[in-house]
Amino acid sequence: MGLKKSKNLFEKAKEYIPGGVNSPVRAFKSVGGHPIFIKNAKGAYLVDEDHNKYIDMINSWGPMILGHAFPPVEKAVKKAIKNSFSFGAPTRKEVEMADLIAEMVPSVEKVRMVNSGTEATMSAIRLARGYTKRDKIVKFEGCYHGHGDSFLISAGSGAITMGTPDSPGVTAATAKDTLLAPFNDLEAVKKIMEANPGEIAALIIEPVVGNMGCVLPKPEYLKGLRELCTQHGVVFIFDEVMTGFRLAPGGAQERFGVTPDLTTLGKIIGGGMPVGAYGGKTEIMDYVSPQGPVYQAGTLSGNPIAMSAGLAMLKHLKKNKDIYTQLDETGFEIVNGIRRTLLELGLNYSINWVGSMYSLFFTEVDVVDFETAKTSDTALFGKYFHEMLNRGVYLAPSQFETLFISTKIDDKLIKKILKANRESLISITK
Ligand SMILES: *Cc1c(COP(=O)(O)O)cnc(C)c1O
Numbered sequence: 001m002g003l004k005k006s007k008n009l010f011e012k013a014k015e016y017i018p019g020g021v022n023s024p025v026r027a028f029k030s031v032g033g034h035p036i037f038i039k040n041a042k043g044a045y046l047v048d049e050d051h052n053k054y055i056d057m058i059n060s061w062g063p064m065i066l067g068h069a070f071p072p073v074e075k076a077v078k079k080a081i082k083n084s085f086s087f088g089a090p091t092r093k094e095v096e097m098a099d100l101i102a103e104m105v106p107s108v109e110k111v112r113m114v115n116s117g118t119e120a121t122m123s124a125i126r127l128a129r130g131y132t133k134r135d136k137i138v139k140f141e142g143c144y145h146g147h148g149d150s151f152l153i154s155a156g157s158g159a160i161t162m163g164t165p166d167s168p169g170v171t172a173a174t175a176k177d178t179l180l181a182p183f184n185d186l187e188a189v190k191k192i193m194e195a196n197p198g199e200i201a202a203l204i205i206e207p208v209v210g211n212m213g214c215v216l217p218k219p220e221y222l223k224g225l226r227e228l229c230t231q232h233g234v235v236f237i238f239d240e241v242m243t244g245f246r247l248a249p250g251g252a253q254e255r256f257g258v259t260p261d262l263t264t265l266g267k268i269i270g271g272g273m274p275v276g277a278y279g280g281k282t283e284i285m286d287y288v289s290p291q292g293p294v295y296q297a298g299t300l301s302g303n304p305i306a307m308s309a310g311l312a313m314l315k316h317l318k319k320n321k322d323i324y325t326q327l328d329e330t331g332f333e334i335v336n337g338i339r340r341t342l343l344e345l346g347l348n349y350s351i352n353w354v355g356s357m358y359s360l361f362f363t364e365v366d367v368v369d370f371e372t373a374k375t376s377d378t379a380l381f382g383k384y385f386h387e388m389l390n391r392g393v394y395l396a397p398s399q400f401e402t403l404f405i406s407t408k409i410d411d412k413l414i415k416k417i418l419k420a421n422r423e424s425l426i427s428i429t430k
Contacts, residue, residue, distance in 0.1 A: 001390055003036065005049035010034040030398045031382040036389075041068035044408035046394055054394035055413055059404045061396075062210075062242050062267035065327075065356065066316065067408030073271045073312045080308035086300060093307040100314050101269075101279060105250050107238070107259045111279030112288055113302040117241035117266030118146025120276035121204065123288075123296045124264050125150060127278070128202035128235035130294035131287045138192055138203040138234075140183045142370030142400075144211030145204055145239050145264075155180040183209060183369040184217060186224040193232045202262075203229055204237040207252035210402035211242070212373040213359035214352040222258040229261070235284065241266035241276065242402070245317055247355045248324055255355070271313035273306035323407055327356040330409050334358065337418035345425055356405035360384075373400060380428060387424035393417055 013020035021027045021035060028035045037049045044067055046054045059065065066073075080093075094113060102108045114120050125137050125148075137150060145151040149170045153163030163178040165171065179196065181188045183205075193200060207222055209215040229236035238260040240251040245268040248254040253263065262280035269275050279285060287294045300306075317323060335353040338360060342349055350361040361367045362377040362384070381399040388395050393416075396403055409417070 001052055002050045003034075003048075003052070006037045007034055009037045009049060025396075025398055025401065028397045030378060030400075031385040033386060035397075036394075043067040043069075044406060044410075044413055052392070054389070054392050055409070055417060056406070057393060057395050057403045057417075058401075059406050060267075060272060061401075062246060062404055063270060063272045063313075065246060065268055065404070065406055066313070066323075067406045070271070070313070070316075072316055073309050076308040076312035077273075077305060080305050083304065085305055086303055088299060091302065091304050091307070093304055093311060094302040097302070097307050097311055097314075100311065100318070101265070101277060104314065104318055105240075105244065105263055105265070105279065106253050107261065107263045107281070108279035109282040110285035111277050112285070112296065113307075114276040114278065114296075114298055115274050115300055115303075115306075116146065116276045117239075117264065118148055118276070119298070120241065120264035120266055120278040121145040121151065121237075121239055122148035124237050124262050124278040125202050125204065126296065127284065127287055127294050128237065128262065130292075131284050132201040132233065132235060134199055134201040136177045136179055136196055136200045138179045138181055138189065138200060140181055140205055140209075140370075142183060142212035142215070142373060143204075143206045143209055143239070145206075146241070149174045150178050151204075153178040153180065182371065183212075183215060184221055185369070186221060186228070189225060189228055193228055193234065197232070200232065200234045202235040202237050204239055204264075206242065207238050207240065207256060207258070208243050208247065208354055208357065210357060212370050212400050213361055213367065213376075214354065214357045214402035215359075215367055215369065215373065216352055216354055217256070218368070222256050226258050226260070235262060236260040237262045237264065239264045243357075244268060245314060246357070246404075249318055249321060268313060268317075269310050270306055271309035273303075273309045275303075275306045275310050324355065326407060327405055330405050330407075330414065331356050331358060333411075333414050334405065334409075334417060337414070338421055341418070341422045341425060345429065347425065347429060357402045358405075359399075359402050362399065376400075383428040384424050387427050388420055391420035391423060393420045 046056045152166045154166040163175040165175045244251040244265040266276040348364040362380045363375040365375045
């Protein structure tokens with residue numbers, strides 16, 4: 001497999017772009033080697049600058065749930081471009097988009113469009129703080145909510161933890177308002193709420209975590225959080241940037257039957273264009289300017305080209321609900337196949353799976369939170385990653401990322417993926 005052009009591009013990129021990439025995980029730092037530069041993609045496949053072809057198991061970290069260059073999305077974008085690219089004034093498409101989101105996502109009555117998942121989560125906690133007139137938020141270890149200061153916080157020591165900055169540039173003053181809890185531990189959240197009465201504005205969670213690898217909520221966990229938030233007057237936020245429109249047309253909240261107060265969206269919502277959104281109860285959303293006092297704005301928010309792509313995507317997902325059954329079945333086939341191979345090879349690694357998200361963790365421990373995820377052998381994962389890549393399967397370049405299945409993964413591709421998986425596991429464990 002030649003990778004000369006990618007290698008050269010990366011050398012050049014490093015001269016002008018910090019670390020050679022515009023988002024850190026793309027740099028392949030945690031798996032070694034250099035990143036692969038993509039030239040184009042269609043359906044299930046990515047093609048790189050050296051003309052290697054890969055089955056794509058990232059799908060742009062989610063958006064390409066229908067495969068690359070999905071014709072209805074492509075058509076909608078081409079049509080929209082003829083009317084110019086941006087007006088900075090309201091358009092019909094934004095109204096259609098808001099209406100469609102409200103129809104699809106159970107918790108959303110009103111919604112505001114933004115340009116990324118990061119913007120959505122930053123805006124949602126500002127809104128929760130303005131609405132409750134409280135300062136603190138609770139987040140979970142290992143959950144990622146974009147790169148807003150309030151989220152770049154890691155746990156300090158002690159049972160009831162106050163956060164410490166996780167990146168230089170985040171101030172201690174910001175960190176003190178973010179409280180950290182372990183995922184899947186309801187008792188820990190109860191303690192935090194009781195220790196901070198009347199001070200917590202919001203609790204934000206990935207209802208299914210994708211950002212420490214795929215980690216599922218225990219049964220009744222989300223319901224328990226819902227009850228605690230209601231009891232303590234805390235705004236319950238589902239960060240569905242990843243799970244929204246993926247685990248069901250209405251996201252994890254539909255799949256698990258738990259309704260948050262606010263929801264943040266991204267990734268699939270833009271069909272591959274830079275889009276995010278936050279929405280929820282009218283009573284809370286009406287605190288957003290210009291209706292209410294909480295300021296939030298965006299020059300390119302609701303951009304007509306981006307709205308066209310997102311609308312085409314969401315309309316298709318809403319109309320074709322069998323897509324979700326298909327994705328569940330594909331997920332089952334892949335995960336079951338990996339399990340069979342593990343059994344055959346006498347390996348006891350952990351797999352987590354729901355619908356079109358799954359992770360193979362190189363640990364024998366059940367992965368239920370960040371502590372258990374961290375028991376994974378990341379060096380071994382790095383080897384596995386490169387073995388898969390050499391066999392034409394492009395995985396997320398980190399143990400702590402979920403994989404994403406698209407509707408373009410058919411039976412033939414499942415077989416290819418499972419064959420590559422078996423050979424890779426044999427190669428790295430022999
Ligand atoms: C990707 C992601 C974000 C950040 O979205 P960006 O568009 O990258 O800013 C936030 N939350 C979750 C759960 C995500 O997966």
